[in-house]
Amino acid sequence: MTILYAHLNIASIEETGVIAGIGATWAVNRNGFTTDPGAFAASIAQHRARGSMPAMLLHHDHQRPIGRWTDIEPKADGLHVVGKLARDTRDGAEAYNLVRAGALSGLSIGLGPGSNLKFVDERGEGNTRVRRYTQADLNEVSLVSVPADPDALVLTVAGLRSARDIEDMFRQANVSSRKAKAAATAAWRAIDATAEPNTENLKHILSAATRSLSRFHGDKK
Structure with a gap:
């Protein structure tokens, strides 16, 4: 599985455990990877046809699901994701508390291997190597503690209680x-x-x- 650490923008996390953010932007991350805006179109369409969604994991650990993504949509500024943390589970509650505390501040996507994974190698700024994914299966979107973008904007709006x-x-x-x-x-x-x-x-x-x-x-x- 290919892992791309991405820019995080957690737009909201409510008391109900609903979380929204940007799972990936179309910019080159510090690991030299980027994705085209349409790279996940076929994969997302297949998920919708099956009534499924990419997994919501903690730190890319397939043994640690923490909830379910309910909506994933590529937009001009990145791959927008909305989901709900399973707060009645140990890992889901842990993820919720860490996000609320600002300690879990990254999102990262996991791409499936196989013939559907297509990319081109290019040269970027300073003649550095850049791998641009043009098509990929989106297997999962994880919450992680260290995103690849050091300038990632983290904006958390906690549930308002009073x-x-x-x-x-x-x-x-x-x-x-x-x-x-x-x-x-x-x-x-x-x-x-x-x-x-x-x-x-x-x-x-x-x-x-x-x-x-x-x-x-x-x-x-």
Whole structure:
């Protein structure tokens, strides 16, 4: 099996164990590998036809499944994955806690061997060797502790449990205590009134609010 350590962007991890991120980008990683955006198209289509998904593993260990990927889609910036950690299992609970703590901060894809694995060897920057995969079977996407991209952006949005969690987000963005508390209280009322808030929309709303409020943090009361 070929393993490609990739850029990680954990977009969200909710209290329910739902996790979303980018399993691979189309850039060359520090191991000299890259994949075409369409490299997994046939493999993903086959999974969907069978009603299956690539495995969700911990550190590429086939003896340590930690949940199930529910959606995998290639987009312009990379291979987007959404899944749910099995928090009622030992490994699933471990992975969840480590991600929440920021200690498990990488994603990595595992490609199946065989005739479906196709690639071309090219020369990249500084005449370095680059292997570009043009077609591959996507066997699994693992959570790992050391991704190959040293500049990988890790963005974790923990499940919100109270207005204090939102207030802390504002405070970290240098919003004044008074304004952070007022904004968090109003935001929590709106969130708490919704049975199933859209986490992705919520993340963008709070990020925009944080940027706006941070411009006016002169009062530290």
